[in-house]
Amino acid sequence: MSLPSSAPEETRHRPGAGFWISAVVGWAVIGYGLRGLFQHHVDTRPANLAKFFIGGALLHDLIVAPLLLVVGVLVSRATPERVRGVVQAALIISGSLMLFSYPLVRGYAHALHNPTSLPHNYAANLAIAVGVVWGLAGLVIVVRALRRAH
Amino acid sequence: MRRFTTDADAPLRQGPYQSPLRDERLAAILGASLGVLFIILFVTGLYSHLHQHPVSWLPVPSRPVGLFRVTQGVHVAAGIASIPVLLIKLWVVWPRFVSIPPVKRVSHFVERVGLFPLVAGAIFMVFSGIANIAQWYPWRFAFPAAHFWVAWVTMGALVAHLGAKWYITRRALRRPSRRPALSAADPALGTLAETAHPGLSRRGLLATTAAAAGALTVVTVGQTFEPLRRLAILAPRDPKVGPRGRPVNRSAANAGVLSSATSAGYRFKVEGRVARPLSFTLPELRALAAHQANLPIACVEGWSFSAPWSGVRVRDLLDMAGAAPGATAHVQSLEANSPYTFSYLDDDQAHDRDTLLATHLDGQPLSLDHGYPLRLIGPGRPGVNQTKWVTRLVVR
Numbered sequence: 001m002s003l004p005s006s007a008p009e010e011t012r013h014r015p016g017a018g019f020w021i022s023a024v025v026g027w028a029v030i031g032y033g034l035r036g037l038f039q040h041h042v043d044t045r046p047a048n049l050a051k052f053f054i055g056g057a058l059l060h061d062l063i064v065a066p067l068l069l070v071v072g073v074l075v076s077r078a079t080p081e082r083v084r085g086v087v088q089a090a091l092i093i094s095g096s097l098m099l100f101s102y103p104l105v106r107g108y109a110h111a112l113h114n115p116t117s118l119p120h121n122y123a124a125n126l127a128i129a130v131g132v133v134w135g136l137a138g139l140v141i142v143v144r145a146l147r148r149a150h
Numbered sequence: 151m152r153r154f155t156t157d158a159d160a161p162l163r164q165g166p167y168q169s170p171l172r173d174e175r176l177a178a179i180l181g182a183s184l185g186v187l188f189i190i191l192f193v194t195g196l197y198s199h200l201h202q203h204p205v206s207w208l209p210v211p212s213r214p215v216g217l218f219r220v221t222q223g224v225h226v227a228a229g230i231a232s233i234p235v236l237l238i239k240l241w242v243v244w245p246r247f248v249s250i251p252p253v254k255r256v257s258h259f260v261e262r263v264g265l266f267p268l269v270a271g272a273i274f275m276v277f278s279g280i281a282n283i284a285q286w287y288p289w290r291f292a293f294p295a296a297h298f299w300v301a302w303v304t305m306g307a308l309v310a311h312l313g314a315k316w317y318i319t320r321r322a323l324r325r326p327s328r329r330p331a332l333s334a335a336d337p338a339l340g341t342l343a344e345t346a347h348p349g350l351s352r353r354g355l356l357a358t359t360a361a362a363a364g365a366l367t368v369v370t371v372g373q374t375f376e377p378l379r380r381l382a383i384l385a386p387r388d389p390k391v392g393p394r395g396r397p398v399n400r401s402a403a404n405a406g407v408l409s410s411a412t413s414a415g416y417r418f419k420v421e422g423r424v425a426r427p428l429s430f431t432l433p434e435l436r437a438l439a440a441h442q443a444n445l446p447i448a449c450v451e452g453w454s455f456s457a458p459w460s461g462v463r464v465r466d467l468l469d470m471a472g473a474a475p476g477a478t479a480h481v482q483s484l485e486a487n488s489p490y491t492f493s494y495l496d497d498d499q500a501h502d503r504d505t506l507l508a509t510h511l512d513g514q515p516l517s518l519d520h521g522y523p524l525r526l527i528g529p530g531r532p533g534v535n536q537t538k539w540v541t542r543l544v545v546r
Contacts, residue, residue: 015257015314022313023260029306030267036299043295052289053300056277057270065244072169081348088350089358096234096362097369100280101384109285109386112404116397116519117285118386125383129369 083141090137094130101126172242176352178322180239180359181315185308187232188272192305194225198450199298201532204494212502215529216456219448222532223374226452229279230370234362236272238355261314264307271304283451284386292489294450373453387453393517396457399449399533402518405485407539411522418507418524422479422545425472432523436509438462443504449533459527461508464543465501473545481507481526482542492544493526493537504529507540 037044071091079087103109104122201210201218211217253259275297282293289296350358372382376389387397402408410416418435420428430438440460448454468477479500481493499505505528509516516522521538528536 015255015261018316019257019261019313022316023264023310026264026306026308026310026313029309030264030303031306033299033302033304033306036302037296040295040299043292044299045289045291045296048290049296049300052278053270053274056273057266060240060269060273061244061247065240068241076349084349085351085354089354089361092234092238092358093362093365096237096366097384099237100230100233100366100370103281103284103286104384104386106286108287112285112401114285114398114401114404116387116392116401119388119391119397120383120385122384125369129365129384133365 082144086137086140086144090133094133097126097129097133171350171352171355172245173352174318174322176355177239177242178315178319179356180235180242181319182323184232184235184239184272185312187228187235188305188308190228191225191232191275192301194221194228195298195301197221198225198532199294201535202294202450204496209496209498210530212499212505212528212530215504216446216448217530218532219374219446219454219456222448222450223371223452223454226279226283226374227367227371229276230366231363232276233280233366234359236276238359240269257314261310264310264314266307267303268307268311271300271307274300275304285451370452374448376455385453386451387449389453389455393519394512394514396455396511396520397453398519399451400490400538402522402539405483405488405539407484408518410484410541411518411539416523416541418541418543420467420471420543420545422543423473423477424468424545426470428467428471432509435462435507435524439466440509441466441504441506443506443527443529445504445506445527445529447527447533447536454533457512459506459508460510460513461506461524461527463503464495464505464507464526464528465503467507467543468500468545471545478546480544480546481537481540482544483537484539484541490534490537493535495526495528499528499531502529507543 037046109117278297368381369384370382372378373385373387392398418430441463442458442460444458446454446456476497478497479495483491507524508527511520524540525538526536
């Protein structure tokens, strides 16, 4: 049982003492972190760090999230209802694997000439991992179809 | 108590963008999971920080010997596993970033302003951690300092967010049977929400998120958990690949010690607050009473291995030099002008029976990349503190 997101939310309490106490404590901790960032500016390079801090959130909210939205709509249009859930699951799992492996496949660490970094062929191994995910997804689809046939 | 409804008219929650999965129960379950992961990450991260920036009022224990290996292995594994949890959580709540009107009350404003450090911080922490274990440095800041201070910003924002979402999360986490059926209150809405829809169900999406986290764990955790080594096909290190079958974080070439470590003029000295300063050549060091210990080397980047090391005990050297009981020491590397030139041994660590200045690994002389001619290896320490190419013990 779930609330559709366009429905009015249930009523709730007006923010109480808990809200304000945690807000004050939370912002104090944020302040501590920011003070540390600026005090150690030689190491933290606040201007450069801000690019990644703000850039990461903007990249997600303005590019990645809308893109996923479009992918989601396309998947729901392009897949038959019976296999849609399995395809969505396989996409999410293989997408997570690809995202994590990106710097490994690109091999950035090789610039350090440390022979023990990145000992594998990551493009091939990623293909294996993604292949296993889609293989399992295919198996689930076939097993379900066979069950329905009986 | 005041009754109000929120955001019924937000455009991103309508039409083709609307998924019945974007509900508060899923947001609550994913949020709680992410909260647990972030607390684990914060605590294990602080522990690693404490090792690298020791404070006298909270000494780190040297026993059990594998403690840091476990805490840091958990830190990196939890960080990797949080990728899908964070992304799915953001997917569920993303349409809420558009709120009409943007600000309703002071508390609403405070809550929404706090979302920026929370979301930006969470993305930054996971991204910078993943990039760092892949040794990808697209930035100019020093990773440990940035990762540490942004952790405080993120955790502060998490505390504020917990307070703002406590009530709604608790309500959403309650067993569905104890909540009134929506269809009872509004048949039309209830039917829309409760009818099965094609595609992943809420339970299915949660299971998928767990499976994605599990898959990432299976293909990486073998870099520190040896029984799963063969499955670790996407781990940045293999605990059996490297000079003589053991990985290193920093090579001798990168540290710029190739000539100084192999120089015939190499000496190891014990100096500082000692009655008798000492100086040894490498053959003299190897002639000293050797002690063997099975100790893990656990890199902050999340890989580790355990192996037999042998060499001279630091506490024996302190005794030979006539250091005061309770003496502490700094171990100095040939690697100059690096954050890792010195490593600190507190009283407890300096006098541990297994804290060694090792000359051998796996019964063979150290390779250059493993710290030839002499390296520090002690129980319960992060690899970054196990200084290599040691040339001096400065007693305090």
